Amino acid sequence: MKLLVTGGAGFLGARLAREILKKGELNGKKVTELHIADLFPAPADLLADPRVKGHAGPMLEQGPLFESGFDGVFHLASAVSGECEQDFDLDMRSNLDSTRLLLEGLRKAGNVPRMVFASSVAVFGPDPSNPMPDIVTDSTLPSPQTSYGTHKLMLEYLLADFTRKGFVDGRAARLMTVTVRPGKPNGAASSFFSGIIREPLAGEPSVCPVSADVSHPVSSPRATVEGLIAVYECTREAYGGRTALNLPGLNVTVQEMLD
Numbered sequence: 380m381k382l383l384v385t386g387g388a389g390f391l392g393a394r395l396a397r398e399i400l401k402k403g404e405l406n407g408k409k410v411t412e413l414h415i416a417d418l419f420p421a422p423a424d425l426l427a428d429p430r431v432k433g434h435a436g437p438m439l440e441q442g443p444l445f446e447s448g449f450d451g452v453f454h455l456a457s458a459v460s461g462e463c464e465q466d467f468d469l470d471m472r473s474n475l476d477s478t479r480l481l482l483e484g485l486r487k488a489g490n491v492p493r494m495v496f497a498s499s500v501a502v503f504g505p506d507p508s509n510p511m512p513d514i515v516t517d518s519t520l521p522s523p524q525t526s527y528g529t530h531k532l533m534l535e536y537l538l539a540d541f542t543r544k545g546f547v548d549g550r551a552a553r554l555m556t557v558t559v560r561p562g563k564p565n566g567a568a569s570s571f572f573s574g575i576i577r578e579p580l581a582g583e584p585s586v587c588p589v590s591a592d593v594s595h596p597v598s599s600p601r602a603t604v605e606g607l608i609a610v611y612e613c614t615r616e617a618y619g620g621r622t623a624l625n626l627p628g629l630n631v632t633v634q635e636m637l638d
Contacts, residue, residue, distance in 0.1 A: 380408040386455035387415030395604050406612045438477035445484025452494040459567040463527040474530045486546040493548040495611045501528030517624045539622035552610045555598040555628035596628035
């Protein structure tokens with residue numbers, strides 16, 4: 380089986396790639412090729428695996444790769460929330476345009492691959508005409524309040540339409556904020572949820588931009604990877620025909636995290 384992981388050089392994508400290689404199969408099919416497409420080269424340990432082929436560069440320049448015929452795709456590549464709000468053109472290129480290029484490449488290949496798209500709980504948000512419920516479920520009406528969330532929702536619908544037309548077998552999974560992320564802070568608006576834990580443990584200061592009673596849904600890296608694989612391996616019937624579903628998360632306050 381030939382797989383593609385976009386964003387596979389990143390924090391979450393690399394962990395997903397390692398887990399797939401460790402399992403050696405998905406949905407009962409042996410993984411023979413794992414292609415990692417990202418802006419930067421994949422980690423050395425992944426590239427050392429003979430099953431792995433790395434593709435570094437902007438996704439908008441990787442059209443021929445997407446048309447090469449994949450059996451399965453995990454699409455994690457994305458500009459993140461905070462930087463998207465600061466740079467609308469980046470959001471359009473990195474999220475909308477790149478994903479459409481990927482989907483068109485898969486359609487041209489013609490073999491109907493199974494595809495998991497990493498969406499986000501950013502598709503939800505408070506709106507005067509659509510107040511947030513106490514519990515957000517898969518069927519809660521999305522009303523995104525950021526460009527990032529809006530474009531994620533647009534791509535959920537685009538993936539659903541490509542699935543309806545029989546071009547791909549698409550499944551959109553909305554990720555919680557994944558914490559604690561290692562390394563340097565990224566441009567995500569929720570990056571501080573990692574920073575308030577990571578930086579103090581490293582003896583460095585961290586600024587928390589919200590009050591201690593702010594609550595937010597989070598998930599561990601391991602649970603997120605397990606969720607993405609579960610969404611890939613489930614049957615179409617088990618997925619339930621939804622255009623998207625929420626991965627499991629735990630609502631915590633800033634104070635609870637610090638405690």
